[in-house]
Amino acid sequence: MNTSNTKNKLALSLLIIFGVLLFIYTTARAYLLSITWDESQSYLEFIRHNIVLWQDYDFMSANNHLLNTLGGIVFTKWFGLSEFSLRVSSLIAHAFFLFYSAKLAYKMENKWIALSAFLILNLNPFMLDFFSLARGYSISLGMMMASVFYLFELHTSGYRTKYALLSILFAILGTLGNLTLLNYLVVLYGVIMLLLAYNNYKDSKRVLSTMRRSALQMLLPSIVLALFLWFMLPYSFKLKEAGALFMGGENGFWQDTVGSIVPRLWYHLDFSYWLIRITKILFVVILVLSLIYIGLKHAKGKTTNENMFLGSLLLLFLLIILFTLAQHYLLETLYLIERAVLFLFVLLMLIFVFFVNELFKERKFFQSILHVFALIVFVHFLFSFNLKYVYEWKDECDSKEMLQDLKKIKQSQKNKFNVSISMPLILESEINYYRVADTLTWLNQAIREKKPHHLHDYFFLKKDQYDTIQKDLLEVIKVYPTSGNILAKAKYPYTNSTIVFDSIIDFESTTADCRVKRDQEYSPAITYVLNEQTANSGHLVSVRYNFTTKQRKEGNMYMLLVFENDKGAYVWLRPNLMDFVYENDKKTEAYFSYPFPASVKPGDIIKAFIWNPNKRELFLNQMEMRIIRYSRE
Numbered sequence: 315m316n317t318s319n320t321k322n323k324l325a326l327s328l329l330i331i332f333g334v335l336l337f338i339y340t341t342a343r344a345y346l347l348s349i350t351w352d353e354s355q356s357y358l359e360f361i362r363h364n365i366v367l368w369q370d371y372d373f374m375s376a377n378n379h380l381l382n383t384l385g386g387i388v389f390t391k392w393f394g395l396s397e398f399s400l401r402v403s404s405l406i407a408h409a410f411f412l413f414y415s416a417k418l419a420y421k422m423e424n425k426w427i428a429l430s431a432f433l434i435l436n437l438n439p440f441m442l443d444f445f446s447l448a449r450g451y452s453i454s455l456g457m458m459m460a461s462v463f464y465l466f467e468l469h470t471s472g473y474r475t476k477y478a479l480l481s482i483l484f485a486i487l488g489t490l491g492n493l494t495l496l497n498y499l500v501v502l503y504g505v506i507m508l509l510l511a512y513n514n515y516k517d518s519k520r521v522l523s524t525m526r527r528s529a530l531q532m533l534l535p536s537i538v539l540a541l542f543l544w545f546m547l548p549y550s551f552k553l554k555e556a557g558a559l560f561m562g563g564e565n566g567f568w569q570d571t572v573g574s575i576v577p578r579l580w581y582h583l584d585f586s587y588w589l590i591r592i593t594k595i596l597f598v599v600i601l602v603l604s605l606i607y608i609g610l611k612h613a614k615g616k617t618t619n620e621n622m623f624l625g626s627l628l629l630l631f632l633l634i635i636l637f638t639l640a641q642h643y644l645l646e647t648l649y650l651i652e653r654a655v656l657f658l659f660v661l662l663m664l665i666f667v668f669f670v671n672e673l674f675k676e677r678k679f680f681q682s683i684l685h686v687f688a689l690i691v692f693v694h695f696l697f698s699f700n701l702k703y704v705y706e707w708k709d710e711c712d713s714k715e716m717l718q719d720l721k722k723i724k725q726s727q728k729n730k731f732n733v734s735i736s737m738p739l740i741l742e743s744e745i746n747y748y749r750v751a752d753t754l755t756w757l758n759q760a761i762r763e764k765k766p767h768h769l770h771d772y773f774f775l776k777k778d779q780y781d782t783i784q785k786d787l788l789e790v791i792k793v794y795p796t797s798g799n800i801l802a803k804a805k806y807p808y809t810n811s812t813i814v815f816d817s818i819i820d821f822e823s824t825t826a827d828c829r830v831k832r833d834q835e836y837s838p839a840i841t842y843v844l845n846e847q848t849a850n851s852g853h854l855v856s857v858r859y860n861f862t863t864k865q866r867k868e869g870n871m872y873m874l875l876v877f878e879n880d881k882g883a884y885v886w887l888r889p890n891l892m893d894f895v896y897e898n899d900k901k902t903e904a905y906f907s908y909p910f911p912a913s914v915k916p917g918d919i920i921k922a923f924i925w926n927p928n929k930r931e932l933f934l935n936q937m938e939m940r941i942i943r944y945s946r947e
Contacts, residue, residue, distance in 0.1 A: 325425035333412045340408050343446035344401040348714035350707040353448045354747030361386035371556035379450025381491045400448040407456030408445035414459040422671045430688035431667035437691045439581045439698035453491025460484040469623040478506050479535045486542050494654045501633045562648020574651040581698045604669045624668045631661050712794035713744040732905045734758035736770040759889040769909035773802045808944040815941035839923035840939040849916045856907040857922045860936040872925040879918045
């Protein structure tokens with residue numbers, strides 16, 4: 315019996331088992347986790363309107379991760395709208411990451427080293443978060459791992475052009491997943507070109523021959539890359555001009571890029587000052603020792619395909635850093651931070667495991683280094699294991715549960731057709747997603763507030779926000795233990811309400827044209843001028859539209875509610891009319907209410923009308939605006 319083969323088979327079996335279990339873990343989380351802010355924003359602004367490429371550019375346009383958006387459109391059409399269907403693209407990307415990281419690790423001669431390398435590459439909980447979320451970061455990581463695998467194949471296959479092309483194609487897919495991989499793509503092309511030129515020169519020792527052969531080998535990859543950059547770069551510059559690339563730092567690569575990713579890699583162990591310092595030092599040590607090792611091997615003429623691959627990874631990593639620094643100083647781009655740096659972490663871990671694998675070939679002792687690290691990351695993963703939240707959006711993990719609780723409360727209040735919630739910015743987008751996904755048409759569109767307004771029906775507050783308000787005016791309904799968020803209502807609700815203004819335009823009972831036409835951007839408006847009695851925060855404006863459409867969910871139409879003074883509009887709200895449409899050719903009621911802001915003054919004007927920027931046809935049967943005064947008298 316061959317003991318070595320038996321051990322190798324056991325290591326392979328364990329590698330497959332760990333891979334399957336990790337995929338089950340991310341799949342379970344994709345099904346169970348509450349929607350996050352970025353995911354819901356992508357759905358509300360792009361996926362549900364079938365927008366893959368940008369049409370207009372604003373500061374939130376970078377939230378459109380192209381392959382994630384395309385996947386969301388396809389899979390919600392196939393499986394219906396849910397958190398899980400939006401996240402299928404990321405699960406596919408995770409399968410790619412697991413498969414290609416396993417194939418890379420299994421190239422190592424010792425299969426127990428391969429198993430440890432696989433665990434180190436796959437068990438970081440912060441990275442696993444994104445394989446459970448509908449974000450393009452996961453797609454970029456999955457495609458990048460495939461790209462790195464074909465870079466390895468390029469080294470070990472006699473530098474065949476097809477592997478260069480495959481590596482670049484997967485890098486392009488990764489960039490379509492998230493634009494942060496654009497630096498990786500451009501530098502990868504340069505590294506492959508240098509690699510082929512070096513190999514060709516080593517064979518011919520002639521400069522012209524080297525240039526000619528390298529150019530021929532890279533002709534097709536060059537054409538593919540040029541076409542992609544011709545397509546993608548204009549979008550990138552437009553995003554920058556619109557201020558959409560605002561996520562980043564300005565203090566330096568070490569402080570912003572390294573300083574922001576390291577605490578997240580330790581997933582809630584970032585309270586340890588020394589743990590963070592040691593990790594940063596370890597990163598530098600890995601790079602320095604790997605560079606020294608590759609330099610010595612090259613100087614002694616002991617290069618192999620495997621250590622050349624390690625050298626390519628090092629060159630790739632260092633040139634990406636230099637490319638990032640050059641972009642910052644020449645184009646004034648921000649330094650990558652937080653989740654946008656995950657691809658560099660993966661590259662660094664690849665450098666680490668292949669460096670230790672090279673050391674193992676010379677001294678068997680070095681395999682223990684990899685096994686110890688694998689044990690550390692395994693234990694850390696076990697302590698971070700959860701099916702409730704993700705690190706980056708933990709404050710939002712109870713949004714779904716809160717709305718389920720609110721739905722139960724609403725069922726006992728049959729006479730209340732319009733419920734409003736006060737919430738901070740971080741909870742706004744998720745609530746609006748569940749309004750659409752769960753057809754909660756009785757729930758007011760969520761509008762963020764820095765300070766809770768007293769006329770709202772309910773309050774969903776972060777703990778630090780709750781600590782700053784007058785608690786004796788609120789009755790806590792529920793505290794959510796994971797996030798610490800609080801669902802509350804007014805302890806002393808307003809008992810009296812008086813309608814001080816009520817204007818109805820009934821298009822059906824008049825000869826007025828009730829259509830919002832294809833060439834018409836605005837409907838007629840209802841206008842109210844505030845006076846001395848109504849210009850205070852004890853009032854609320856309520857609008858109601860009765861309409862019919864034949865174009866369900868097609869394009870945007872907004873119930874515009876505007877507060878303006880002689881200097882222009884100072885409140886501009888645009889709840890989406892299409893959120894209420896679930897059947898064609900059927901009369902639909904849409905409601906929205908909003909408490910007067912504290913800044914209102916006599917003479918200010920309130921306007922309610924429909925904004926139709928995409929010029930879709932709508933039959934407006936009736937529109938109404940009410941001003942309601944509330945008191946406890």
